[in-house]
Amino acid sequence: MPSGSSAQAAEAPPRIRVVDLTMAYGDFVIMHDLSFSVARGEIFVIMGGSGSGKSTLLRHMIGLIRPAKGDVFFDGETFWGADDEARQLMTRRFGVLYQSGALWSSMTLAENIGLPLGEFTDLTPGQIREVASLKLSLVGLGGFEDFYPSEISGGMQKRAGLARAMALDPDIFFLDEPSAGLDPVSSRLLDDLILELRDSLKCTIVAVTHELASIFTIADDSVYLDGETRTMLAQGNPRALLAESKDPKIHAFLTRGGHEGGAAPAGVPSGRPTRGTS
Numbered sequence: 001m002p003s004g005s006s007a008q009a010a011e012a013p014p015r016i017r018v019v020d021l022t023m024a025y026g027d028f029v030i031m032h033d034l035s036f037s038v039a040r041g042e043i044f045v046i047m048g049g050s051g052s053g054k055s056t057l058l059r060h061m062i063g064l065i066r067p068a069k070g071d072v073f074f075d076g077e078t079f080w081g082a083d084d085e086a087r088q089l090m091t092r093r094f095g096v097l098y099q100s101g102a103l104w105s106s107m108t109l110a111e112n113i114g115l116p117l118g119e120f121t122d123l124t125p126g127q128i129r130e131v132a133s134l135k136l137s138l139v140g141l142g143g144f145e146d147f148y149p150s151e152i153s154g155g156m157q158k159r160a161g162l163a164r165a166m167a168l169d170p171d172i173f174f175l176d177e178p179s180a181g182l183d184p185v186s187s188r189l190l191d192d193l194i195l196e197l198r199d200s201l202k203c204t205i206v207a208v209t210h211e212l213a214s215i216f217t218i219a220d221d222s223v224y225l226d227g228e229t230r231t232m233l234a235q236g237n238p239r240a241l242l243a244e245s246k247d248p249k250i251h252a253f254l255t256r257g258g259h260e261g262g263a264a265p266a267g268v269p270s271g272r273p274t275r276g277t278s
């Protein structure tokens, strides 16, 4: 299996480690034997075809679905082996953007972002409003506090969702298809925001995306889930996978839509790669 850029310090455990994870709905196994690590401060992308189990994997990593087998470790600490209360505490460190976006339509953007702050902090309404404004300005939505989700564009809704995920200052983000359905410019804006979360706030980010432009722009490391064999086929930096993987499925996935012929310069190490044509 090609190794990625996730240079793990020999002493410190990885920020996240998924170990022998089998995921099932009832008797139906979605994926089996997933094992991979996410290094601190990297952007880790979960790739795979539609229905392969990417969102399901994310739900296992944020505590919404208990594994049929295996565990997830954060800084070496068991997540699913912990009791409910301890696990709840661990999830406070997570910022989550769900695939369906899910801003409350009856609430303004400031109210949406204030919701977790009201629930989990002792801040006054005035302070909550201030934090909401700050988070909105961080995603380029300063001044939109009193807008309702229906009054802003899809790209702005995604950014507002990201602002809400940032509300409690998490240090790990889980983002499910953050740029799905966006035009290339909005999608690029969102990718830049995700890179900023990593570079400025030093957060660790796990993102599900099947958009090649995003994958090659943001991913330091990745895992590919194969719906056919129901397990992972590879882990590594997508550019390295494209250059080195002999697996035709991975090659096909990473060369859809004209990326063949060097649009994504293979073998470029992680960091802030240039975007391939899209």
Ligand SMILES: Nc1ncnc2c1ncn2[C@@H]1O[C@H](COP(=O)(O)OP(=O)(O)OP(=O)(O)O)[C@@H](O)[C@H]1O
Binding pocket: 025, 030, 048, 049, 050, 051, 052, 053, 054, 055, 056, 057, 099
């Ligand atoms: N609540 C559920 N109960 C039973 N089966 C489910 C449930 N949610 C998802 N599945 C099944 O699990 C499989 C994986 O679904 P999942 O949503 O994780 O895929 P995905 O990779 O995120 O797909 P997409 O790219 O379309 O978002 C699919 O076959 C789906 O039908």
Ligand SMILES: [Mg+2]
Binding pocket: 054, 055, 056, 099, 176
């Ligand atoms: Mg999904």
